Amino acid sequence: MDQETTAKILSGAAGLFSVVAILLLLYIVVCEVFFNHGGHTEKVFGKKESSKAGKHTPVIMPIVTGGVALIVNLIVANTMYTGTYITAKSGAMSLIAVEGTLTSVKSIILCIVSILLLTLGSVIFDKIGGPKYSTLYCLNIALSLMVLPYTYSLIALIFAVGFWAFKKKEYLSLAIAVVAGIAVHFPVDGFHLGEAFMLIYLLLIPLMAKLDNTKFRWLTTTLAIACGFFTIFSQLIYRFI
Amino acid sequence: MNFKNKVKSFWDNEAVRVLAVAALSRVAVLLLSLLFYFIKEPDGSIGQFIEWLSQTGDVPHYMRIATGGYHGDSFVDPVGPVGNVTAQMLVVFYPMFPMLMKLVGFVVGDLMISGMIVSNICAILAAVYMYKLVRLDYSAKTASMAVVFMFLYPFSFFMSFCYTESLFIMLSLMCIYYARTGKWAACGIIGFFGALTRTQGVVLFGVAAYEWVIQTRRSINPKTFGQGIKDFFKALPLSGLFTLLIPAGYGVYLTINKVLFGDWFRFLEYQKAAPWYQTSGFIPDNLNQHLNMAANNPGLSFIIYLPQFIMFIVAFALIFVGVKYKVRTSYLLHIAAYTVASYLSTWLISGGRYMLSCLMMFVPLALLARNKIWRYGLIGLMSALNLFYFYLYIRGYAIM
Numbered sequence: 001m002d003q004e005t006t007a008k009i010l011s012g013a014a015g016l017f018s019v020v021a022i023l024l025l026l027y028i029v030v031c032e033v034f035f036n037h038g039g040h041t042e043k044v045f046g047k048k049e050s051s052k053a054g055k056h057t058p059v060i061m062p063i064v065t066g067g068v069a070l071i072v073n074l075i076v077a078n079t080m081y082t083g084t085y086i087t088a089k090s091g092a093m094s095l096i097a098v099e100g101t102l103t104s105v106k107s108i109i110l111c112i113v114s115i116l117l118l119t120l121g122s123v124i125f126d127k128i129g130g131p132k133y134s135t136l137y138c139l140n141i142a143l144s145l146m147v148l149p150y151t152y153s154l155i156a157l158i159f160a161v162g163f164w165a166f167k168k169k170e171y172l173s174l175a176i177a178v179v180a181g182i183a184v185h186f187p188v189d190g191f192h193l194g195e196a197f198m199l200i201y202l203l204l205i206p207l208m209a210k211l212d213n214t215k216f217r218w219l220t221t222t223l224a225i226a227c228g229f230f231t232i233f234s235q236l237i238y239r240f241i
Numbered sequence: 242m243n244f245k246n247k248v249k250s251f252w253d254n255e256a257v258r259v260l261a262v263a264a265l266s267r268v269a270v271l272l273l274s275l276l277f278y279f280i281k282e283p284d285g286s287i288g289q290f291i292e293w294l295s296q297t298g299d300v301p302h303y304m305r306i307a308t309g310g311y312h313g314d315s316f317v318d319p320v321g322p323v324g325n326v327t328a329q330m331l332v333v334f335y336p337m338f339p340m341l342m343k344l345v346g347f348v349v350g351d352l353m354i355s356g357m358i359v360s361n362i363c364a365i366l367a368a369v370y371m372y373k374l375v376r377l378d379y380s381a382k383t384a385s386m387a388v389v390f391m392f393l394y395p396f397s398f399f400m401s402f403c404y405t406e407s408l409f410i411m412l413s414l415m416c417i418y419y420a421r422t423g424k425w426a427a428c429g430i431i432g433f434f435g436a437l438t439r440t441q442g443v444v445l446f447g448v449a450a451y452e453w454v455i456q457t458r459r460s461i462n463p464k465t466f467g468q469g470i471k472d473f474f475k476a477l478p479l480s481g482l483f484t485l486l487i488p489a490g491y492g493v494y495l496t497i498n499k500v501l502f503g504d505w506f507r508f509l510e511y512q513k514a515a516p517w518y519q520t521s522g523f524i525p526d527n528l529n530q531h532l533n534m535a536a537n538n539p540g541l542s543f544i545i546y547l548p549q550f551i552m553f554i555v556a557f558a559l560i561f562v563g564v565k566y567k568v569r570t571s572y573l574l575h576i577a578a579y580t581v582a583s584y585l586s587t588w589l590i591s592g593g594r595y596m597l598s599c600l601m602m603f604v605p606l607a608l609l610a611r612n613k614i615w616r617y618g619l620i621g622l623m624s625a626l627n628l629f630y631f632y633l634y635i636r637g638y639a640i641m
Contacts, residue, residue, distance in 0.1 A: 003533075003536045004533065006532075007529050007532035007533050007536065008529055010528075010532055010550075011525045011526075011528035011529035011531075011532055011550075012525050012529075014525065014528050014550070014553055014554055015524055015525030015528065017554065017557055017558075018524070018553070018557045018577075018580070018581075021557040021560040021561060021577065022577055022581075024560070024561075024564060025560065025564075025570070025573055025574060025577055028564070028570055028573075029451070029570060029574070032455055032458070032570055033454065033455065033458055036458060036459065036462075038567060038570075041564050041565070041567075057614060060614070061614065064614075064618060065618070065621075068622060135617070139617075139621070221617070224617075225617055225620055225621040225624065226621075226624070
């Protein structure tokens with residue numbers, strides 16, 4: 001399907017969507033003016049939902065935040081630069097290093113794998129400290145890099161396993177996680193700043209979660225959100241400077 | 242009551258707190274704009290920043306109107322066209338904002354600074370009225386979120402500069418608030434000025450008129466249809482006729498055209514010409530054009546065309562959200578009418594900015610934010626996009 005046909009279909013669908021909304025509103029207007037009721041729309045839309053965070057947060061959150069970060073990266077790659085990447089430059093992962101452009105099919109599949117690894121890490125963090133931990137995990141300062149075909153999300157997952165092992169006093173598991181983390185990305189050309197920030201942020205999650213129960217909740221909430229999206233902003237700024 | 246209790250009582254007033262936070266937010270935006278400017282121009286000065294701002298977008302046109310007003314066909318401009326815009330073509334810009342610039346300019350001296358003062362004061366008052374309006378039906382938290390989302394909207398930084406956004410938003414919110422509270426004279430007068438600020442101001446008449454009808458309808462309980470008609474017109478407050486001042490404001494603008502050019506609709510001809518090329522067109526065709534322009538101009542796609550397309554869908558999606566949460570019908574009508582009025586333009590390039598004034602969409606958004614995931618996600622996403630587009634605007638990208 002060519003671009004013009006796609007544009008026609010999308011714009012037609014958007015127009016149809018708006019017409020349906022307008023017709024719905026007109027129906028409600030008629031009901032309110034002539035029958036003094038709101039059109040009984042709860043039969044279609046259901047009652048107001050609960051405002052509590054769902055039990056599926058540790059799975060939904062990384063998919064949503066990771067998906068947004070990925071889309072932003074793809075837009076940047078498509079419009080501002082066409083850089084290539086290698087999945088791993090060092091360590092055990094360099095054995096399966098793959099080179100390509102960010103917008104290739106192979107790359108997008110690897111990005112989806114990164115998001116799955118992010119989700120696994122989120123589930124583990126949820127097991128450690130509940131939805132607060134998993135939410136903070138998904139708003140990592142290095143989120144934008146964690147969804148790319150690099151080893152960030154894998155290192156974060158290994159960190160999550162190691163942290164779980166530490167909490168459970170499973171020291172053998174902890175030792176294996178440390179060795180795996182080093183093997184996955186034994187530094188050859190220096191430790192990357194992005195990884196350092198990611199790991200420092202992960203180490204601070206328990207402190208941020210504790211502060212969230214105090215009057216400094218607004219600070220940790222703001223910080224977590226700012227951290228989570230700062231990396232997107234910094235990626236985009238970098239392209240423009 | 243001693244002084245300490247008086248201060249506490251004053252601060253306990255929700256509107257005062259909103260006003261204070263809104264004022265701080267304006268200071269933050271201005272400081273951030275300076276920071277972004279000095280990243281671009283490390284050797285620049287505040288004076289150069291103001292000078293640069295006065296050359297961006299429609300600002301020069303507002304300043305020309307504030308300085309010399311509108312002109313008819315016989316006028317010979319000694320300066321000549323500015324950016325392909327002759328003195329006569331300035332009639333496409335509505336008069337309210339330049340008039341206020343001029344008024345404040347008598348005190349301040351500089352028109353650019355006076356425009357920014359008007360914008361920032363209006364932004365602060367807009368926050369208060371958004372809060373008061375949402376607070377009529379919902380909790381303080383929901384009302385606060387509506388204000389937060391208005392200020393986090395990706396193109397909300399225009400509220401701090403020399404554009405009509407803040408003034409129009411303030412007048413719209415005041416008009417709707419007074420319609421909601423049955424103060425029809427205030428609604429009509431403020432709506433009159435709203436209609437003199439932007440084309441979309443006339444949409445306020447639909448909202449106000451609907452409120453006039455529905456408030457009356459809810460006050461009667463007829464047994465038959467015929468009885469209902471009689472009771473309705475008996476109960477209909479005549480003060481509601483003040484809402485007719487809103488289309489009258491638009492009538493004043495048309496009269497300006499008639500007086501200057503002998504043609505009520507001369508502004509439409511100028512809008513069709515360069516540099517705007519604006520006419521009215523079938524909305525799906527206009528949206529199709531946005532997508533094609535996005536594909537053919539990658540550098541402008543994520544700045545102009547894709548945000549416009551996405552905001553069209555978001556606005557109507559929020560109508561469905563509003564229906565689910567039983568948001569007041571007049572608010573949802575405002576979203577629909579405002580969006581349709583904005584997207585009828587065939588060569589829309591400021592859709593992202595225009596949709597900031599689609600104010601009632603912040604109500605269903607605030608209701609969505611009662612869920613923690615939605616709240617954090619929306620705040621994060623909107624903050625990031627706001628900073629991104631703000632930075633690009635100061636860097637001189639085609640955000641207008």
